[in-house]
Amino acid sequence: MINRIPQEIKIDPSSIRQTFREINIKLFCCRYWILEEWTCFDLSVPFWRVYYNTIEGAEIIYNNRSIMLNKQNLIIIPPNTSFSTRLNTTNVRSNNESIAGRKFTEADTREQIAKTNKLDHLFIHFSLGFPLDYADAGIFCLEMTDQKLKLIEEIRHTCIQDKAFNFFDCLNVNILIGLCLMQLENFLTDFKIMDQRVFNAMAYVDNNYNKAITNNALAAMTNMASNSFARLFKKATGITIQQYIIKKRIENALNLIHHSDKNLDEIAHDCGFSDRFHFSKFFKKHVHMSPSYYRKNLTLF
Template structure:
């Protein structure tokens, strides 16, 4: 009988298995009654899944308008520039304007379907390199399995909107992962990405607090700056410089949401020369100033 070297791990097989390490991090999950949803040129460093129970919602990306169907889920990858609106109450042509309230069991959904948008959303991250896929709006058919999960989530959100139990967390994660399995393989080409690009992505992630030059980045994989810049752009559909800026702003958003650091402290900790340079980059990526994002008054 052949004994596996991995028997200490409880695996009797000698066949090595290579799994993809997906680090799903939940950021929020809400069920709202929206009266106004005029949001323009939003760009944020996390994934979104949207679902509207009734018609009237629209998403815009790259000059394409996508009417939102109650039988569909809508996935928006990180750093996708998009806009949204509720067609029955469309007022603003610029900026981010949202009014509404948390749906509870005390609110009759049916009586509000004509005048409001019944809107479910969840935000999350998947970790490097899966937070760096091609920007787009992806439509996914609401299968019976997803519909069952969605019904559970929305009913629970009407009861509890803050301190979630383990069952809710597990079912939300299952809902997100099942939704993502319906994305076409072209979106997940990062799995087969050139090893040199993956090495640099990990290097950037570990050194996001430093000022990184193209020469220093290319040296990580022993390539000339111009040659690596071309390789990176081909693999990631984004320049090295813009990728680093996006990762720094993603980290800044995380710090604003999970620390008490000031804007000056965040700018310094991420290697920016001063607050003003940081603010310019932050607004160019997200469309918001750091002060507005930090205040949370954009939603």
């Protein structure tokens, strides 16, 4: 007779219960561009960004501090960080915002671009979900390493080829983001364990943001009074239930703007807004520009 090991022992022989935090990196865009103009007075947006330039000449101004983009530094910026940008390839200072550029192609070289007073610019936009999307504002200049540089070269190569990102291309982007976040360990201090009732409500919103969601409905799922649950939610997250719902709708709208051909009316409907007017109103409040302007210029933001 053969002695069999219990299935649960085969799966995990330890009786110690472990809890793991979900890591959810949601990519909005990853592009490699040639910058001709980059004069912006406020680039505050509700998602994370990574910037990397090889050619010097781009400057970020944050809290009266100048941060130069160059091949020695990788820049990572939390959501809702207000800063301005400019190019130092010309002595002319404009009083108007201006963004211009185009995709870096296989026919381009960085040497040729530098001779024309233009810059190369890799940028990645992404979200991390709650609570990391509510990290304090800031701009972090990270030292370049051989591992990061290798990933950047592979990512830029994918962008230049203008092909769909496959699993391994996306993995490269996620690994680069992960390496950046590892260097922010002291900044991204561990958040307290969330009340399960709040977590369940957030998960419901994440999966049903396109539907009408009321405080009463979420409270009923937790067997709490509406006002009591609203106070619990705000205490745990720092924002109201309806503010969280709007944030998820805007986040998904951004994703559709980047990755679909749907018009703004369709996007408004798919993300749970009553009409395009209300969509534009909340979009502008969170992204600081209209959705039509964002769509027109998103490839350079």
